[in-house]
Amino acid sequence: MGKICKINLDNRLYLCAKNVRPGKFIADIGADHAYLAIWLILNKLIPHAIVTDVREGPLLNSTHNIRRFGLEEQIETRLSDGLGKIKPGEVDDIIIAGMGGELIAKIVSRADWLKNESKHLILQPMSSEAELREFLTREHFKIDSEQAIIDHNKVYTVMSVYFEQDFYNFDRIYTYIGKLGDNLTFENCSYIKRVIRDLKNKLKGYILTKKLKKVREISEVILELEQIIKENKQ
């Protein structure tokens, strides 16, 4: 069978790919299908990739796709829980996409060697983004840039993250929207509006259970986020 040479990424994975530094060695953690690594290699953006998965089935998907494109020399597969089977010197850019924010935080926390300014993390959480940003801030991982993207009517965020020993952030809004307030594109505003909706739902629960401190805190955050959107319209 002839080699298939074309692959299209969806908007979410394309934004992850755009954040990879050209020429760097990458690892895609929880790659499932390896499309991201295949696309980066086919577009000659990176020389080599390691794709991992904790489960054999998804890793076999990756192996199958890599063979289909004849990229066995450039893309290696590893059965690995998080970064467990990756050595610090092997990769520069690490992508962790399509998982919950808490799982991403757990994977990052187990690889101490990521606390190195030369390593670049590209994180794309599917949920619990605030918890992930809290974890990153506590551990001195700085969100260097962040962008939202709409894919199949859902809004996602992609964070470009580096460790910086002196990084501190005490802005509570940063926990909820990271760097998305810096550039109020349609997609970034859609994400902020989604956060406002989620917080309003949480607020109802806090009101019912009379958690007054939380009611005050979340109400203030909602007001601040609404102000950001309103100022953008003016």
Ligand SMILES: C[S@@+](CC[C@H](N)C(=O)[O-])C[C@H]1O[C@@H](n2cnc3c(N)ncnc32)[C@H](O)[C@@H]1O
């Ligand atoms: C929903 S898929 C996302 C695939 C791809 N990264 C994407 O964004 O399209 C999540 C993948 O992560 C894998 N996974 C879950 N926990 C993991 C872990 N601790 N280490 C490595 N892979 C993991 C799952 O087996 C699954 O294949």
